Amino acid sequence: MAIPCILRQWVTTTILLGVIGQGAATPILHHRSNGTITTESNGSEVWCESSEWYDVLWFWFANFLLHALSVRSLPGESWISSTVFKFCCLLVPYTGVRRGLCLILRASNLAGNDLQAAARANALCMVIRGPEWRPRDGQVVDGCSIETSKAQKRRRRKKRRPSSKKHFARERQSEKGDPEITIVDTNHSDVTPVQSPIRGNEVTLKTKDLYVPPPDRGVIDKLTRWLIETHRFHSQPPTANMVDHLNVKIHGVCQLAPGYALSYIPEDMKVYSHIKHQRSLSISRLLGVNHTPDIKLASTHDVPRILFSIIQTVMGGYSLYKARGTQIERYGYAAHGLTVLPYMMVSVINLIGSLLSSEYETVYLVHSAIMDEMKLRGGLCDGVVGTLERPSHQTYVYIDGEMETRPQGQMNEFAYSSGELHCHDTTDGSPKVELQVSAANEKHSVKDIWLAQKWGHSCQAARKRRKKGEEGPPAKSLLCVPSHSGFTRLSPLWYQDWLKGLTILLLMLALGLPYAIIAVLSGWKVNNSTDTQRTFVTNWYICGQIQGYAVSMVEGVDGKKNVMKSCFIIFLTYGSYSIMGFYVVVQEMLQMGTCKAL
Numbered sequence: 001m002a003i004p005c006i007l008r009q010w011v012t013t014t015i016l017l018g019v020i021g022q023g024a025a026t027p028i029l030h031h032r033s034n035g036t037i038t039t040e041s042n043g044s045e046v047w048c049e050s051s052e053w054y055d056v057l058w059f060w061f062a063n064f065l066l067h068a069l070s071v072r073s074l075p076g077e078s079w080i081s082s083t084v085f086k087f088c089c090l091l092v093p094y095t096g097v098r099r100g101l102c103l104i105l106r107a108s109n110l111a112g113n114d115l116q117a118a119a120r121a122n123a124l125c126m127v128i129r130g131p132e133w134r135p136r137d138g139q140v141v142d143g144c145s146i147e148t149s150k151a152q153k154r155r156r157r158k159k160r161r162p163s164s165k166k167h168f169a170r171e172r173q174s175e176k177g178d179p180e181i182t183i184v185d186t187n188h189s190d191v192t193p194v195q196s197p198i199r200g201n202e203v204t205l206k207t208k209d210l211y212v213p214p215p216d217r218g219v220i221d222k223l224t225r226w227l228i229e230t231h232r233f234h235s236q237p238p239t240a241n242m243v244d245h246l247n248v249k250i251h252g253v254c255q256l257a258p259g260y261a262l263s264y265i266p267e268d269m270k271v272y273s274h275i276k277h278q279r280s281l282s283i284s285r286l287l288g289v290n291h292t293p294d295i296k297l298a299s300t301h302d303v304p305r306i307l308f309s310i311i312q313t314v315m316g317g318y319s320l321y322k323a324r325g326t327q328i329e330r331y332g333y334a335a336h337g338l339t340v341l342p343y344m345m346v347s348v349i350n351l352i353g354s355l356l357s358s359e360y361e362t363v364y365l366v367h368s369a370i371m372d373e374m375k376l377r378g379g380l381c382d383g384v385v386g387t388l389e390r391p392s393h394q395t396y397v398y399i400d401g402e403m404e405t406r407p408q409g410q411m412n413e414f415a416y417s418s419g420e421l422h423c424h425d426t427t428d429g430s431p432k433v434e435l436q437v438s439a440a441n442e443k444h445s446v447k448d449i450w451l452a453q454k455w456g457h458s459c460q461a462a463r464k465r466r467k468k469g470e471e472g473p474p475a476k477s478l479l480c481v482p483s484h485s486g487f488t489r490l491s492p493l494w495y496q497d498w499l500k501g502l503t504i505l506l507l508m509l510a511l512g513l514p515y516a517i518i519a520v521l522s523g524w525k526v527n528n529s530t531d532t533q534r535t536f537v538t539n540w541y542i543c544g545q546i547q548g549y550a551v552s553m554v555e556g557v558d559g560k561k562n563v564m565k566s567c568f569i570i571f572l573t574y575g576s577y578s579i580m581g582f583y584v585v586v587q588e589m590l591q592m593g594t595c596k597a598l
Contacts, residue, residue: 048326051589057335059589060582063319064090066312067343068352070305071096072103074232075123076248076363081171091578093342094548100346101503104232104354105224106267110495110526114297115271115386123297123360124265125243125250126485127381129207133259135414135481136377143210143407143482146203181353198262198568205338205421208480209237211266211487224500227507238263238484242405243363251362252383260374263484265366270488271386274367295385299358309351316344322464324521330592332527333518334537336585341514342544349506368485383451388487406486410480423479437479478584511545532586538579547577 033305068090070265073082089096111117120126135141201221215237225234234241243262243568256262265271275297323337365371367387375381412423414437526534 009217012446044544048593052591056589056592060221061321062315063312063340064314064343064582066308067093067350070308070312070347070354072099072305072350072354072357072359073138074099074122075118075360076243076250078247078249081247084153087315089346091575092544092548093346094545095348095509097349097507098230098394099226099348100353101228101507102230103357103503104349104506105228105499105503105514106233107356107495108358108492108500113294114299115273115295116490117358117563118266118299118360118385119265119271119362121299121357122264122267122387123299123358124271124366125262126265126361126366126368126484127241127256127260127374127379128239128263129239129370129481130261131207131240131482133238133481134205135421135423136361137416138413140411141412142411143409143480143512144412144423144425144565145208145409145480147478147480172420201434202438203477205437205439206478206480207239209483210407211269211484213237214218214268214492215265218434220497220500220504221411223504228500228503232264235266238266241266249362251364251382251385254382255380256322257377259377260370260379265388267491268492269365269388270490271388272390274384276385297360297364297385299360302359304350305359306354309347309354312347313344313351318346320344320517320521327588327592328522328525328527330527331529331533331588332525333522334526334533334584334588334589335522338518338521339537339581339585341517342510342541345510346512349510351505355389370483370485377474390486390488402491403489404486405489407482409480435479457500497543514541533588536577536584539577543577 051161068086073085077085085095105124106120108117108121110121115124131515136491202259216225227571229235232241239261241264243250243264245256245262250262319337323335327335364385365381367381367384367389369389371379371381371384410425410428413426414421414423416422421439422434423437424434444517
């Protein structure tokens with residue numbers, strides 16, 4: 001892992017030295033005598049000379065390649081994924097606009113401490129129970145609950161009797177302790193009981209998240225969720241935002257036991273300092289304080305990327321300044337100096353995001369009770385920087401708005417008998433009803449689980465059964481087991497709404513301001529440009545904005561093979577517009593040459 005970091009530093013230093021050297025050598029390179037003096041429409045004279053190969057290369061490097069280098073990498077992102085994403089940003093400039101806006105939206109540098117800053121930057125992860133988790137013999141799990149499956153609800157709706165004029169339902173607890181729904185019809189004196197959700201004492205094991213994303217409070221929240229937030233920065237349950245620990249760089253050592261997975265910690269989940277009790281006492285005695293020192297995590301502001309954004313913005317503005325006059329009079333709105341506008345707008349967003357958020361090379365582990373459970377099964381985690389559990393030796397005063405969430409429900413004990421899994425509730429005062437537990441028959445990938453939770457997709461077999469009119473296997477109730485430990489939810493930050501408004505405003509400017517500038521400078525005049533030049537440049541503008549939204553989803557692809565496959569598909573699908581745009585730039589520079597005002 002050290003070779004890509006050293007290579008990146010070497011490439012960054014070389015590029016910066018090249019930019020400085022090219023800027024210093026520009027007057028010498030352009031001191032040529034094979035030029036002509038032309039007069040513009042406003043009466044001013046300009047000196048035009050033929051463009052050489054290094055003029056074209058410098059224009060492409062300063063206005064296009066520097067933009068791709070200014071795009072930030074995600075915490076723990078492999079060098080292959082980072083290179084593929086930057087290549088997509090080179091082809092479609094609006095690919096990185098949502099990532100830059102997410103950095104502005106999170107603004108990790110404004111957090112109170114390093115742990116919460118890392119959580120806002122999506123650089124913390126925790127161990128959770130995955131979909132394939134199974135309990136051990138004799139294990140007691142707190143926070144279990146029995147719920148009705150979607151298949152049961154669907155079948156009950158189909159078998160429901162015609163509704164009367166007046167009826168209502170009320171839920172009461174039967175003598176056995178099982179929930180029972182009673183329907184009372186006001187037209188009849190009799191009472192019709194409905195069966196309990198548990199049929200035949202058989203349930204299906206399922207992991208369920210305690211964390212629920214905060215609801216949208218208005219239009220701004222909905223626009224932010226659908227237009228700004230990407231897959232990594234989207235507020236979603238932990239099981240829908242898992243970490244590909246085989247391709248993401250994790251700080252320390254992490255070897256997961258079967259049935260467990262890693263998930264990114266949401267931004268509003270509180271993380272405490274993880275220092276052993278005895279060590280914290282000795283430190284407190286030496287320092288004369290009553291609290292544990294804050295954890296300091298390694299992060300950087302990535303000054304080279306900030307410099308790349310500044311240089312690209314300045315060079316883009318200089319290219320726009322040079323486009324006035326001869327370029328626009330000859331090529332109209334298809335002038336190659338105007339093609340830098342989308343790249344310049346996104347570079348400004350990357351600059352603001354780099355100033356507000358720090359960059360993390362790795363993803364850090366956070367301790368929880370599920371991690372301790374995983375270690376008892378042979379797992380290994382070292383290098384933990386924080387914990388979700390509030391240490392007992394620390395005296396903490398909750399801030400207004402914080403809410404503590406702990407597993408609530410039954411305390412079930414699991415046991416294996418004749419190869420079958422059984423469980424019963426061990427909560428005090430509850431009836432000892434033994435249930436037979438079965439695992440889900442179908443295994444789903446992380447992508448399928450995310451699609452199921454986001455869009456409500458059902459499995460293919462169920463869709464085929466519904467088309468044929470078949471009932472399928474008997475629907476079982478769900479025994480839900482918490483997927484992660486309890487946590488403390490932080491109160492919303494006072495400036496979060498301002499950041500959401502700022503990101504939406506920047507997105508609107510990034511989409512609309514280039515067309516406004518082109519209209520002011522060229523008036524959308526055709527002039528002497530060809531139909532091919534106008535078509536290529538227009539497609540580069542419009543299709544780049546529309547397709548940039550879809551291309552940005554490549555950051556959710558896991559695995560080296562899938563990343564390379566996505567890169568190839570993106571190049572075939574979206575690269576044609578960029579290649580045609582680059583062709584127009586080279587063609588116009590060779591036809592017109594380089595002009596300077598006298």
